[in-house]
Amino acid sequence: MINKISKIGFSKIGGIFIGKDIVSDFHKHYALTVIVSFGKLFSLYTSKDNQDDYQAVLIQKNIDFSIETCKNEYVAFIHIVPYSEAGMRLTDNAHPILKLDSLKLQDSLSLIKDWFYSNVNTQEIVENILDAISLITGACKEKKVMDDRILKAMTLIMDSEDEKLHVDKISVAVNLSISHFNRLFKKETGLTFRRFVLHSKLIKSIFAVYENNNLTEASFIGGFSDQPHLTRTFKENFGIKPSTILK
Known part of the structure; x- marks a missing residue:
């Protein structure tokens, strides 16, 4: 297997960053964020005293959080533009932070891993991964239209x-x-x-x-x-x- 440290991918509807040993400050992002661990759980904080562990999670836009991943464990950070079709499918104001079923994400995670460990990095592949992620069970199915x-x-x-x-x-x-x-x-x-x-x-x-x-x-x-x-x-x-x- 190719020895990787990190990888970034880009498309018209968002991007992917994969890295390890990530400890972030509290921050807000305009994009919808899906975080998926390749293995061990990561810790997500919504305040200094409020922490939960996840294998995979969907975070709505403009939600303040920080994250700490397990040492030497790869984690995919997937950011999807809210006003794209993929973003509209994932938008769910009733659930600012939603735990995702990691078993139902296995096919998407396989796509992510294949991309990560390959030397190919086209926008088309990244967009296909983001589209696949946006179809996960548990995401909001209500049709939304922006002005x-x-x-x-x-x-x-x-x-x-x-x-x-x-x-x-x-x-x-x-x-x-x-x-x-x-x-x-x-x-x-x-x-x-x-x-x-x-x-x-x-x-x-x-x-x-x-x-x-x-x-x-x-x-x-x-x-x-x-x-x-x-x-x-x-x-x-x-x-x-x-x-x-x-x-």
């Missing part, structure tokens, strides 16, 4: 190369007043316009790392003022330093 204007706004933000993107430009593009746009954007996404712009910069920087750029290069590609700004934002979202994914 088309907000979907368009999010696409415009993600595609923009403007480092100082202003809300008035986007609100005009989707035919909404600034005040109406801000209210609707927060309702639909759970984030303010400013926080989503920052999130989009983070995703662009992570993709730059995926394409083998170093952290300094990735920070400027994503639109951050410098590497420390990227590092702070990354840690706020993942609870670990970005250098961890470059091991």
